[in-house]
Amino acid sequence: MRTLSVEQAMKASPTSDPVRVRGWVRTRRDSKAGISFVAINDGSCFDNFQVVAPSSLGNYEKEVLHLTTGCSVEAEGVIVASQGGGQAVEMQASSLRVLGWVEDPDTYPASAKRHTFEYLREVAHLRVRTNTFGAVARVRNCLAQAVHRFFHERGFFWVHTPIITASDCEGAGEMFRVSTLDLMNIKKDANKPGHADFADDFFGKEAFLTVSGQLNVETYACALSKVYTFGPTFRAENSNTARHLAEFWMIEPEIAFADLNDDMQLAEEFVKYTLRAVLAERGDDMKFFAERIDKEAISRLEHVVESGFQRITYTDAVKLLEDAAAKGKKWEYPVKWGANLQAEHERFITEEVFKKPTIVTDYPKDIKAFYMRMNEDGKTVRAMDVLVPGIGELIGGSQREERLDHLDRRLEEMKLDKAAYWWYRDLRKYGTVPHAGFGLGFERLVLFVTGMANIRDVIPFPRTPKNAAF
RNA sequence: UCCCCGAUAGCUCAAUGGUAGAGCGAGCGGCUGUUAACCGCUAGGUUCUAGGUUCGAGUCCUAGUCGGGGAGCCA
Numbered sequence: 001m002r003t004l005s006v007e008q009a010m011k012a013s014p015t016s017d018p019v020r021v022r023g024w025v026r027t028r029r030d031s032k033a034g035i036s037f038v039a040i041n042d043g044s045c046f047d048n049f050q051v052v053a054p055s056s057l058g059n060y061e062k063e064v065l066h067l068t069t070g071c072s073v074e075a076e077g078v079i080v081a082s083q084g085g086g087q088a089v090e091m092q093a094s095s096l097r098v099l100g101w102v103e104d105p106d107t108y109p110a111s112a113k114r115h116t117f118e119y120l121r122e123v124a125h126l127r128v129r130t131n132t133f134g135a136v137a138r139v140r141n142c143l144a145q146a147v148h149r150f151f152h153e154r155g156f157f158w159v160h161t162p163i164i165t166a167s168d169c170e171g172a173g174e175m176f177r178v179s180t181l182d183l184m185n186i187k188k189d190a191n192k193p194g195h196a197d198f199a200d201d202f203f204g205k206e207a208f209l210t211v212s213g214q215l216n217v218e219t220y221a222c223a224l225s226k227v228y229t230f231g232p233t234f235r236a237e238n239s240n241t242a243r244h245l246a247e248f249w250m251i252e253p254e255i256a257f258a259d260l261n262d263d264m265q266l267a268e269e270f271v272k273y274t275l276r277a278v279l280a281e282r283g284d285d286m287k288f289f290a291e292r293i294d295k296e297a298i299s300r301l302e303h304v305v306e307s308g309f310q311r312i313t314y315t316d317a318v319k320l321l322e323d324a325a326a327k328g329k330k331w332e333y334p335v336k337w338g339a340n341l342q343a344e345h346e347r348f349i350t351e352e353v354f355k356k357p358t359i360v361t362d363y364p365k366d367i368k369a370f371y372m373r374m375n376e377d378g379k380t381v382r383a384m385d386v387l388v389p390g391i392g393e394l395i396g397g398s399q400r401e402e403r404l405d406h407l408d409r410r411l412e413e414m415k416l417d418k419a420a421y422w423w424y425r426d427l428r429k430y431g432t433v434p435h436a437g438f439g440l441g442f443e444r445l446v447l448f449v450t451g452m453a454n455i456r457d458v459i460p461f462p463r464t465p466k467n468a469a470f
Numbered sequence: 471u472c473c474c475c476g477a478u479a480g481c482u483c484a485a486u487g488g489u490a491g492a493g494c495g496a497g498c499g500g501c502u503g504u505u506a507a508c509c510g511c512u513a514g515g516u517u518c519u520a521g522g523u524u525c526g527a528g529u530c531c532u533a534g535u536c537g538g539g540g541a542g543c544c545a
Binding site for chain 2: 027029030031032033035036037039048050052068069082083084085086087104105106107108109111112113114115116118119121122173174212233235237238239240241242243244245248250251252332333342343344392393394395396438439440441442443444445454466467
């Protein structure tokens with residue numbers, strides 16, 4: 001007997017050959033005409049498959065009539081055209097075996113009623129059985145597959161940059177320490193009072209979880225030309241927002257022989273490609289998001305795919321914001337050249353002015369990282385942020401400073417230890433090339449695509465300050 | 471980390487300082503090729519934790535924990 005996934009069964013044509021379907025019960029409806037309708041779902045697609053269980057089944061009274069949401073079952077029977085209106089086909093069951101009961105239906109956390117996402121986070125091991133989290137999981141997978149396909153089709157190589165890093169040159173972000181030292185009994189460094197002696201630690205020096213694979217992947221770009229990373233990233237920042245995680249997945253392409261324009265074009269093509277993939281492959285889940293989560297879930301993606309990304313320099317963006325203020329727009333934070341754009345400013349630009357993803361370029365050097373390429377004006381750098389409606393910053397990228405003398409000047413200005421960057425500086429000594437890249441927070445892409453409101457609900461087991469459950 | 475708000479039945483929420491309720495879910499029954507099913511009955515509570523005020527605290531005060539909204543940091 002063939003075993004079909006729910007997805008396959010939904011698409012099967014009526015046949016006289018019995019088949020087998022397995023899954024978890026979503027709902028059971030009884031008819032005194034002597035049948036029960038059992039909707040089962042195995043996660044293979046959004047929809048449930050209707051199994052029609054006649055009272056002639058040997059276990060009908062004892063088992064079928066007691067099935068509740070969450071029970072696991074194995075049904076066998078023929079696929080027939082459905083007499084009801086909710087589905088094209090259904091199974092006329094000749095057997096419905098219960099694999100696992102729900103011990104106490106009264107307290108089953110994912111019962112057949114509406115639950116808040118906040119509550120479901122507390123039962124993250126079961127929330128994926130709900131419509132919403134099943135859909136998120138499938139869309140997330142679709143996006144991840146599309147990421148690799150996009151790069152593979154364009155000749156990029158996936159580079160596995162390290163998770164653990166002993167280099168202290170990854171920049172500003174707070175890092176998680178990786179250590180095997182006994183925290184109850186720390187040996188102090190004789191030469192640095194108040195500091196631990198890391199000579200005895202596993203790596204013989206301080207080590208951390210990576211906050212970015214960029215510096216490492218630049219080395220591969222300067223040999224393989226087109227590369228990207230896609231892996232977990234860690235930030236120990238005490239960020240408590242719907243857009244931040246302590247552990248998240250980041251995609252970081254890096255291209256050699258390329259400038260910021262190439263970088264922006266790559267970013268735009270990349271985002272559009274992944275959106276197209278979701279629209280093409282996950283229509284069932286996207287329909288659900290549009291109906292229940294965010295009315296514009298589908299139309300927003302179609303709009304982005306069809307229209308270009310807006311491009312504007314930081315300087316022009318500041319002018320635009322100042323003009324808006326002159327026309328009566330009230331800013332909680334004043335707009336001033338040289339200062340970071342506030343969330344309210346970014347939202348205004350992307351949600352109210354352009355109403356589409358917007359790339360802001362050429363930021364003042366003092367609010368950006370040391371490795372970004374200096375412009376001719378000596379004041380701005382070749383940086384870009386891709387801002388999207390509803391999310392804010394989806395992508396941050398730049399053309400990298402490939403000129404050693406310029407790079408050294410920036411390291412000195414920012415009081416960074418040049419020696420620590422010896423291998424990064426080597427790239428500029430030995431056959432340096434213009435290159436560029438960006439970082440995209442994968443969960444923010446999932447947020448944007450699904451219309452979900454909180455980043456904790458688009459990753460299976462979110463890690464945030466004070467929360468590493470499951 | 472800062473500002474604001476919240477925590478009561480399995481879940482979502484009510485309850486003037488004075489006997490803690492409803493809807494959903496669950497159990498039982500009725501009805502029906504059902505599909506957010508519908509109708510009836512039943513069960514279900516350490517009101518987040520620790521102190522305090524009061525004759526009396528779910529309600530007021532203090533501290534803490536956790537959650538939400540906004541901000542910062544960023545992806």
